[in-house]
Amino acid sequence: MDTPSNHTAHQIDPTMTLGEIVTLKPSLAAELQRRGFDFCCHGDRSLADAAVELDLDAQKVAEDLSSIHQDEAPAQWASLGPIDLIDHIESTHHRYLWDELPRLGQLVDKIAMVHGDRHPELAEVQRLFVELRSDFEPHLTSEEQVVFPAMRSLMSSTDAQSGSAVDELPGEVRSLMAEHEVVGGLLEQLREITADYTVPADGCASYTETYRALSALEADTHLHVHKENNVLFPTVEARTSAGARA
Known part of the structure; x- marks a missing residue:
């Protein structure tokens, strides 16, 4: 679980993982993204290791990040237990997606129809969004109806649990993380085809x-993916591993 460890309240260190940094100072998510760091699907990597691939000076990046919003408190959700974190993810991110995806679909279709002749890239924007939505909605349904209930059951018990839903959790989590990678790739393509969403x-x-x-x-x-990949899933994995050893 990526929670702030042996670091001062506002100091970013190159040895911290990208996930730890975002949990410590949520506003830095945008700063990491702007610099090309993938803190969600690869939040378990240290800032130092990730900086090497981007040909950036990790110490300089750490110093720059440390100077931003120095009085910012750690994210409130970072202190939630796993069951409360699941509730938070559903009420915050899932609710947002269920509401926003249909609205966005209508907007994308509208501008593709009106402006598509002058801006042929909108056909690709439309295609990518349709693919994104078709991946996202079954993913959300699977989490809400299968995976999250099994996680709640596992984490609410004081004893090691077994049963088909709980026993299948490690495989389900791996599948969800692979789906996160696919969604991340589609979002990256959307940003590229729109020139960083330049109107x-x-x-x-x-x-x-x-x-x-x-x-x-x-x-x-x-x-959303950061909270699952780097905070929730490692906690659940630790519990399932402990149950397997019991």
Whole structure:
């Protein structure tokens, strides 16, 4: 579980994992993303290791990050137990997606129809969004109806548990993490095809809102995946491993 460890309250150190950094100072998610760091699907990597691949000076990045929002408190959700964290993920990120994906779908279709002749890249934006939504919605359903109930059952028991749903959790978690990678790749492609969501000069209000909403969806998804991959799933994995040894 990526929670702040032996570091001062606001100091970022190159030995910290990317997940620890975002949990310590949530506003740094955007700063890491801007620099090319993948803190959600690969949040278990240290800042130092990730910086090498990006050809960045890890110490300089750490110092820059440390200077941002020095009075920011650690994320409130970071102190939640696993069951409360699941509730938080469902009420915050899942609810957002169930509401936003249909609305965004209508916006994407609208600007593709109105502006597609002048901006042929919108056909690819439309295709990528359809694929993103078709991946996301079954993923959310699986978590809500199968995986999260099994996690709640496991984490609420004081004894080692067994049963088909609990026994299948390690495999289910691996599948969810693989699906997170797919969604992350689609979001990356959307950002590339839209030139970082740059609205063209002839873009209308709907065009502007679509790109704003897609960028917001990306930011929310990165934080959503971070909470699962780097905080919730390791806690559940530790519990299932302990049960297997019992």
